[in-house]
Amino acid sequence: MIDLRSDTVTKPSPEMRSAAAEADVGDDVYAEDPTVNELEARVAGLLGMDAALFVPSGTMGNQIAARVHTERGQEVIVERESHVYKWELGGLAQHASLQARTVDGGERGVVTPEAIRSAVVEADDHRPGTGLVCLENTHNSKGGRAIAADAIDAAARAADEEGCATHLDGARLFNAATALDTEPARLTEGVDSVTCCLSKGLGAPVGSVLAGDEAFIEAARRVRKLFGGGMRQAGLVAAPGLVALENRERLATDHDNAARLAEGLAELEGLAVEPPETNIVLCEPDRSAEAFLERCEAAGVLGVPFGEGRVRFCTHLGVDRDDVEAAIDRIGSHGGAGG
Numbered sequence: 001m002i003d004l005r006s007d008t009v010t011k012p013s014p015e016m017r018s019a020a021a022e023a024d025v026g027d028d029v030y031a032e033d034p035t036v037n038e039l040e041a042r043v044a045g046l047l048g049m050d051a052a053l054f055v056p057s058g059t060m061g062n063q064i065a066a067r068v069h070t071e072r073g074q075e076v077i078v079e080r081e082s083h084v085y086k087w088e089l090g091g092l093a094q095h096a097s098l099q100a101r102t103v104d105g106g107e108r109g110v111v112t113p114e115a116i117r118s119a120v121v122e123a124d125d126h127r128p129g130t131g132l133v134c135l136e137n138t139h140n141s142k143g144g145r146a147i148a149a150d151a152i153d154a155a156a157r158a159a160d161e162e163g164c165a166t167h168l169d170g171a172r173l174f175n176a177a178t179a180l181d182t183e184p185a186r187l188t189e190g191v192d193s194v195t196c197c198l199s200k201g202l203g204a205p206v207g208s209v210l211a212g213d214e215a216f217i218e219a220a221r222r223v224r225k226l227f228g229g230g231m232r233q234a235g236l237v238a239a240p241g242l243v244a245l246e247n248r249e250r251l252a253t254d255h256d257n258a259a260r261l262a263e264g265l266a267e268l269e270g271l272a273v274e275p276p277e278t279n280i281v282l283c284e285p286d287r288s289a290e291a292f293l294e295r296c297e298a299a300g301v302l303g304v305p306f307g308e309g310r311v312r313f314c315t316h317l318g319v320d321r322d323d324v325e326a327a328i329d330r331i332g333s334h335g336g337a338g339g
């Protein structure tokens with residue numbers, strides 16, 4: 001089976017497994033795990049932030065950030081297709097008692113300064129006030145769009161002028177940096193905090209990192225504990241995360257493979273394919289997305305339904321160019337998207 005459902009389906013490499021086995025550990029709730037401390041320092045540096053916090057998942061990183069940046073009852077501005085709004089179980093309401101206000105980021109999921117200015121509400125006797133703006137890069141639901149530093153800066157500046165903090169959901173920030181040929185830290189210059197996932201394209205078995213300034217991370221550490229994310233000898237899972245950081249260099253391969261997949265699929269009849277910018281390929285069969293996915297599975301290729309009649313395929317370090325060519329051939333010879 002060629003598994004293109006997500007870049008989270010990768011298995012840890014032998015190197016990651018031995019790094020876990022040999023990791024120097026301590027109690028991370030006392031901040032005494034040297035491997036976790038090393039990972040946090042490394043990622044803070046890569047993201048151009050003062051400090052960082054290892055968290056079990058990207059979802060927890062985003063939820064902690066929302067909680068730390070806001071006061072109960074405030075509004076938070078989110079892109080209407082963003083992960084933090086759409087795929088985190090309404091956590092903004094459950095964990096931080098926030099009211100989400102959506103803005104439309106258009107085809108690429110870019111939140112503009114104008115959108116922020118018109119969505120902000122000022123606190124008064126009737127309105128709660130806006131506390132936070134959330135951005136996402138790459139934008140998953142829009143097909144892994146890599147959003148340029150200027151657009152992130154402009155949104156963060158507008159948020160700041162309105163007295164709001166900015167959190168960047170950078171689950172795939174390293175993919176964005178690769179696609180834009182820039183340093184990850186350049187993409188976070190304007191924002192107050194950022195989450196990145198080690199367990200997606202980088203291939204770690206577990207974990208994400210939340211980064212920000214010292215005061216933010218100190219508060220985030222308490223909220224992590226509150227949310228049940230305080231882990232003890234977490235160096236066992238942080239060690240593969242350190243190894244995973246080396247995989248940043250090969251993300252361009254995933255992007256090339258996604259481009260080839262899109263090109264091959266675009267030749268199939270009855271299938272509209274969006275040209276990818278990173279490792280996510282979205283396509284829309286003329287007829288049923290479910291039937292198309294069933295035929296893909298019968299042919300030995302897995303994707304996922306992605307709403308509005310669309311299908312998502314994701315390239316990752318578990319598939320190489322031969323797998324991509326095989327996926328194109330198999331889908332083509334099983335009747336493509338027709339019928």
Ligand SMILES: *Cc1c(COP(=O)(O)O)cnc(C)c1O
Nearest residue numbers: 057058059060083140169171197
């Ligand atoms: C996957 C993802 C997350 C959440 O990461 P988990 O580790 O699965 O909780 C957050 N944001 C985006 C954009 C994602 O794609």
